[in-house]
Amino acid sequence: QVQLVESGGGLVQAGGSLRLSCAASGRTFTNYAMTWFRQAPGKEREFVAGISRSGANTRYADSVKGRFAISRENAKNTVYLQMNSLKPEDTAVYYCAADFRSIGYVSTDSYVMDYWGKGTLVTVSS
Secondary structure (H helix, E strand, O other), X not given: OOEEEEEOOEEEEOOOOEEEEEEEEOOOHHHOEEEEEEEOOOOOOEEEEEEOOOOOOEEEOOOOOOOEEEEEXXXXXXXXXXXXXXXXXXXXXXXXXXXXXXXXXXXXXXXXXXXXXXXXXXXXXX
16 A cells, blocks of 8 residues: 655645645555646546656646646655646646556556545635
């Protein structure tokens, strides 16, 4: 089992920044690609960003490219999502997920993920 705990969400004005963190425990962190998804009210969960096991490969949704940056600190078993130039349409619950099967790349498919956190709410006001 892997336990994932997100933090860093909150209320921010449009154009502002937030940094989300996801702390992992329970299994070897470097055995998992790590991914952020989000779900806005009334919408399906969608891929935001992911990072491979080593951190060498990253992938972003088109809607966040150039504004969001994912990183991981394996020594701290933590993955981060730096979110800049936030827009009201970024408002959602953000979930961290761990993917054991993807080696050297990032999957965008939520059905591939093995473990999920409970999420952290990000609200961007206009």
